[in-house]
Amino acid sequence: MMRRNFEYSTVDLSGFGTGFRFQTVAMRSQSDTYFSLITSPFFALLYMAIMEYSGRTDLNTHAVIAPMLMTLWTAALSFSGEMISENRENGRLELLLAAPASFPMLVFGRLCACMLLSLPSFGMSYMTAGLVFDYWMPIHHPGVFVGALVLTALATAAAATALASAFVLTLGARIVQNTLSFPVYLLGGIIVPVSMFPGWLEAISRLVYLSWSADLLRASTTPEPVANAVMGFSMLSLLGLSALAFGLLSIVWFLRRAKELGTLSKE
Amino acid sequence: MTAIETQRLTRSYTVKGKPDHVALDKIDLSIPRGEVHSLLGPNGAGKTTLCRILSTVLLPTSGTAKVLGHDVATEPQQVKRSLGVVFGGDRGLYNRLTSKQNLDFWASMYGLGRAERRDRVGRLLDRVGLAERADEPVQSFSRGMKQRLHLARGLVSSPAVLLLDEPTVGMDPVSARDFRDLVRELRSDGHTVLMTTHDMPEAADLSDRVSFIDNGALALTENPDVIGEIVSSKERIDVRALPPELRQEVIRVPGVSTVTEIEHGLFRVEAEHKEAVRGVLMLAIEAGVTDIARSRPSLEEVYLHLIGRRGMNVAP
Numbered sequence: 401m402m403r404r405n406f407e408y409s410t411v412d413l414s415g416f417g418t419g420f421r422f423q424t425v426a427m428r429s430q431s432d433t434y435f436s437l438i439t440s441p442f443f444a445l446l447y448m449a450i451m452e453y454s455g456r457t458d459l460n461t462h463a464v465i466a467p468m469l470m471t472l473w474t475a476a477l478s479f480s481g482e483m484i485s486e487n488r489e490n491g492r493l494e495l496l497l498a499a500p501a502s503f504p505m506l507v508f509g510r511l512c513a514c515m516l517l518s519l520p521s522f523g524m525s526y527m528t529a530g531l532v533f534d535y536w537m538p539i540h541h542p543g544v545f546v547g548a549l550v551l552t553a554l555a556t557a558a559a560a561t562a563l564a565s566a567f568v569l570t571l572g573a574r575i576v577q578n579t580l581s582f583p584v585y586l587l588g589g590i591i592v593p594v595s596m597f598p599g600w601l602e603a604i605s606r607l608v609y610l611s612w613s614a615d616l617l618r619a620s621t622t623p624e625p626v627a628n629a630v631m632g633f634s635m636l637s638l639l640g641l642s643a644l645a646f647g648l649l650s651i652v653w654f655l656r657r658a659k660e661l662g663t664l665s666k667e
Numbered sequence: 668m669t670a671i672e673t674q675r676l677t678r679s680y681t682v683k684g685k686p687d688h689v690a691l692d693k694i695d696l697s698i699p700r701g702e703v704h705s706l707l708g709p710n711g712a713g714k715t716t717l718c719r720i721l722s723t724v725l726l727p728t729s730g731t732a733k734v735l736g737h738d739v740a741t742e743p744q745q746v747k748r749s750l751g752v753v754f755g756g757d758r759g760l761y762n763r764l765t766s767k768q769n770l771d772f773w774a775s776m777y778g779l780g781r782a783e784r785r786d787r788v789g790r791l792l793d794r795v796g797l798a799e800r801a802d803e804p805v806q807s808f809s810r811g812m813k814q815r816l817h818l819a820r821g822l823v824s825s826p827a828v829l830l831l832d833e834p835t836v837g838m839d840p841v842s843a844r845d846f847r848d849l850v851r852e853l854r855s856d857g858h859t860v861l862m863t864t865h866d867m868p869e870a871a872d873l874s875d876r877v878s879f880i881d882n883g884a885l886a887l888t889e890n891p892d893v894i895g896e897i898v899s900s901k902e903r904i905d906v907r908a909l910p911p912e913l914r915q916e917v918i919r920v921p922g923v924s925t926v927t928e929i930e931h932g933l934f935r936v937e938a939e940h941k942e943a944v945r946g947v948l949m950l951a952i953e954a955g956v957t958d959i960a961r962s963r964p965s966l967e968e969v970y971l972h973l974i975g976r977r978g979m980n981v982a983p
């Protein structure tokens with residue numbers, strides 16, 4: 401059998417744009433969209449209530465930011481789970497691969513569009529805290545806030561791309577989805593800052609890009625200058641890029657094998 | 668330049684616990700540009716496997732396949748750009764999106780820019796008669812409409828070469844007729860079409876040449892007139908419960924060649940021309956026998972016929 405490396409330049413921006421546009425259209429008619437969003441105001445209520453009644457209003461920013469990060473991660477898990485398998489079951493995967501656009505970039509583009517959900521999610525959690533508890537979260541460093549949000553969304557889409565291929569290779573997509581939700585919230589320091597963890601656990605959590613995101617986002621809401629901003633942005637980019645490279649390459653590898661074995665379509 | 672060329676193309680599948688299954692066995696096929704070529708064969712013959720290899724989604728086990736001179740295994744990008752693919756039935760559509768959104772997506776997968784997409788999608792929807800349903804979700808479509816949309820999907824990149832894998836399976840007669848018109852149009856526009864089917868009259872009607880495939884082996888490539896001749900030269904009808912006296916009368920009708928009992932109580936009458944068929948029908952109806960059906964030779968029969976004849980041709 402003839403051997404070759406890559407079929408398309410993996411970084412094909414037309415595949416990315418196609419996927420991004422497609423997903424923004426498709427999400428409007430997909431129930432997963434609303435499922436990922438619905439939890440946001442409820443978590444905001446829950447966390448705000450905990451902070452208010454325990455007298456830790458200094459942690460209110462956590463309560464507002466956490467639901468948005470949770471929406472991002474829930475969306476990543478739920479959309480990446482079906483990204484490849486739904487196409488395979490429908491017999492569409494072969495047709496997608498028979499087209500010139502890069503399939504891995506199509507997947508990444510679609511998942512990036514899913515991350516747009518973070519905007520309404522943030523809006524809802526911000527409004528919930530404001531309207532119910534009269535806490536209107538200030539943003540003292542909007543540049544850092546927006547930069548961290550965009551990089552976090554990209555890194556989450558990258559992680560989801562890596563998951564998308566993991567989901568086709570393992571049978572239990574649901575199991576992976578369930579085991580990867582709360583541990584990641586915890587290790588990502590979404591609710592409790594990782595600096596409050598014991599040293600060894602903090603070290604592990606530093607490998608989870610979300611821990612850097614959460615720190616940057618929270619730091620942008622305080623009047624003090626943002627400490628370690630350069631470090632934070634660098635780590636976020638580095639971890640995101642690694643996830644993306646891993647994700648794209650593993651999809652290419654999966655497709656390559658499927659073409660050899662004849663397993664692209666499920667009969 | 669040939670549009671499609673395969674040399675000793677072989678593909679086997681490995682299924683756990685079973686010996687390797689050879690789905691294509693050293694296929695040599697050459698289809699010149701502009702030809703409409705039908706690939707006829709029973710289920711499991713290897714037709715879809717060949718289409719998959721040509722469309723780069725399955726790798727050959729050995730041998731080569733080229734589309735417009737580009738090797739499917741080593742130059743898949745070039746192959747993909749010149750190829751449109753329609754794989755059986757209504758696969759490839761997103762049910763919750765409208766027909767316009769579906770075509771727009773696929774046009775974008777083939778690298779068309781925004782203005783080009785709008786133009787192409789509009790014209791294609793028109794061409795397959797779905798312009799009025801452009802903004803309705805595909806899930807509300809009938810099977811026939813989905814199939815037409817699927818054809819439009821395959822044409823979205825104006826491909827030089829079009830692969831159609833059993834495009835008319837389950838199509839209603841009206842859609843099937845429109846489909847034939849569409850293939851004729853494509854042919855006159857200079858597209859090359861490779862179409863798989865097990866409908867012989869369709870193949871005979873549309874194609875420049877026809878190939879037969881069975882058990883992964885390409886048996887022979889013929890002019891469709893040969894098949895057309897076989898399909899239409901013999902008229903035959905199946906009659907149930909034909910009483911013995913009537914059977915004698917039927918045999919005496921001029922032009923009737925044989926009357927055989929093909930299963931208990933079911934008789935097959937073979938005739939040379941339509942006049943003879945009419946005579947038989949009159950007799951049967953007068954005698955009160957009404958369980959009558961017209962039948963066509965099956966693919967296997969034509970196949971055997973052709974193989975048999977070739978056998979005779981090569982005999983000294």
Ligand SMILES: Nc1ncnc2c1ncn2[C@@H]1O[C@H](COP(=O)(O)OP(=O)(O)O)[C@@H](O)[C@H]1O
Nearest residue numbers: 662663680690709710711712713714715716717
């Ligand atoms: N992915 C696959 N894995 C294993 N066997 C397969 C696969 N696809 C097809 N086959 C087998 O290969 C043979 C040819 O199949 P196919 O090309 O689909 O035939 P056709 O399209 O002419 O009906 C059949 O015996 C089929 O069971």
Ligand SMILES: [Mg+2]
Nearest residue numbers: 714715832833
């Ligand atoms: Mg088939």
